[in-house]
Structure formats: structure tokens, C-alpha cells
Amino acid sequence: MSNYVIEQILSPQECAEIIELGTIKGIKKEDNVVNSNSVEVDKSIRSTEIYFINDVSLYQKIMPHVVKLNKWNYNFSRVEPLQLGIYKEGDHYDWHVDDDGVAYDSSAGPFAGLNRLLSFSILLNDDFEGGEFVMNDVLPLNKTGQILIFPSTIKHKVNPVTQGTRYSLVGWCCGII
Numbered sequence: 001m002s003n004y005v006i007e008q009i010l011s012p013q014e015c016a017e018i019i020e021l022g023t024i025k026g027i028k029k030e031d032n033v034v035n036s037n038s039v040e041v042d043k044s045i046r047s048t049e050i051y052f053i054n055d056v057s058l059y060q061k062i063m064p065h066v067v068k069l070n071k072w073n074y075n076f077s078r079v080e081p082l083q084l085g086i087y088k089e090g091d092h093y094d095w096h097v098d099d100d101g102v103a104y105d106s107s108a109g110p111f112a113g114l115n116r117l118l119s120f121s122i123l124l125n126d127d128f129e130g131g132e133f134v135m136n137d138v139l140p141l142n143k144t145g146q147i148l149i150f151p152s153t154i155k156h157k158v159n160p161v162t163q164g165t166r167y168s169l170v171g172w173c174c175g176i177i
Helices: 012-025 057-071 106-111
Strands: 005-008 027-029 049-053 082-089 090-094 114-121 146-152 156-158 161-163 166-175
Touching: 005 057, 012 049, 012 057, 012 082, 012 114, 012 166, 057 082, 057 114, 057 166, 082 090, 106 161
Parallel strands: none
Antiparallel strands: 005 146, 027 049, 049 082, 082 166, 090 156, 114 146, 114 166
């Protein structure tokens, strides 16, 4: 069984609408704030602009695909707010995992005691260069509207964008390990 699934789920028009929704109604995450605390961000590890989107109609559009494509049969109970990532020229995200095996603590509210089980990324445009999604190798996530789904414990990265701007929508399905 491969470590990921890639499938076309959204039209280019739907992707353009998500970009607009995220940049207009999304909540921008400031680079130097984590849990209301100022921190120094290491841009050598991650350089992106991020907006969080908590829109019911967007979940209704995406989550049936995630559930259907969950070939690992993870039993998740919550989905975190969706994250619109904007990678401009030079932006990237170095090697990381979305879940390190440590459950969220009590400060995470309704996510307390849960882990990220399943991660997904939807490519919202394909008119850029670089910005490849990499696990063990470069993955063929290269068409607008494709979703990539994988276990949250798998190490991955996004290579630097060399030309244009890469837009992606990322989400995490959480549950008890």
C-alpha cells in the first residue's frame, strides 16, 4: 500500500473561489504569533503566507472526498480549520511531520487528547514553477484541483517556488491514536 493517494476533486473555478474565500474571509496567521505569544520564526524552515478558513460549505465540498479516499481507515472525530498556504517565489516548507505522536494538550480546547491522523493538501493552481511536494520522492501533485492524502506521521516538504505563486489548501483530520 502506498503512503498517499492523489485524485482530482475540484475544478479550476472551485479552486479560484477557495483562494478568494481564504484571502478575503480567512484569518491571517501572523508569522511571529503562536497561541497569542510572540515567537521568532525560522524562515529557513518555513516561509509561507497562511490564512485559516473555517467555512461549513467548504468542509461539505471537501470532506466527502477525504472520507472516501481514507484507505487507511483512520477513525477521526474532528477536522482542524483549513489552511490556505500562499508560497511566493523563494517560499518553501522544509522537512517536517504533521503529527509527532504527542496528543494536543488541554489548551487545544476541543482537540485536547487528539492527534493528527490524516493530512491532506489540495493544489489550487498549477501556474508556477518549483514548489514540488516531496515525501520520499517528488509526488505527482501538479494539477489544479488535485488532493493529496497521507498519514500525518509521514515526513514531507514543499520545495522552494522558483517562479510564480503556489496556492494550496491544507487540512488535518484528528482522532485518538
